[in-house]
Amino acid sequence: MLGLLVQAAGARLAIDVRDVAQVLPLASLRAHSPAPHSLAGLLLLRGGVVPVFDLGAIREGLPTPALLRTRFMLIEARVADALPPYALIVDQVIDARPFDEALFKPDKLLLDDHGPIHVLDPNAVLPFDAREWLRSFATAEGDG
Numbered sequence: 001m002l003g004l005l006v007q008a009a010g011a012r013l014a015i016d017v018r019d020v021a022q023v024l025p026l027a028s029l030r031a032h033s034p035a036p037h038s039l040a041g042l043l044l045l046r047g048g049v050v051p052v053f054d055l056g057a058i059r060e061g062l063p064t065p066a067l068l069r070t071r072f073m074l075i076e077a078r079v080a081d082a083l084p085p086y087a088l089i090v091d092q093v094i095d096a097r098p099f100d101e102a103l104f105k106p107d108k109l110l111l112d113d114h115g116p117i118h119v120l121d122p123n124a125v126l127p128f129d130a131r132e133w134l135r136s137f138a139t140a141e142g143d144g
Helices: 055-060 128-143
Strands: 002-008 011-016 020-025 039-045 048-054 071-075 086-090 092-098 109-112 115-119
Touching: 002 055, 002 071, 002 086, 048 055, 048 128, 055 086, 071 092
Parallel strands: 011 115, 048 086
Antiparallel strands: 002 011, 002 092, 020 071, 039 048, 071 086, 109 115
């Protein structure tokens, strides 16, 4: 299986590429209030609005610096009862590489020649308050 290897908050992380709809360059975001601490803002994308959460803020409590290598990952999880689409800010996208599917499980720690790789679960990476906010936001956007 293919995993997308990224860096966020000083850690190397992997996510199943089937859950990543698109990787986008850093762009300006619209502020939204009230919102969870990890929400960086709203991204206008193809006529819609996508909430963007900062993976650095989620993992370490610090915002991801805006650098040329900083990216948005548009997440569209494919499991039952998945969260609505959202984006994550990461320090950089390192690579797309094959992983052993038997070992590539959410919250599992893998090792390679460069050190540990934490496998992300796109439905569990957001804190509870952010997941609840995202579901409410998606419902309100659908009604509007």
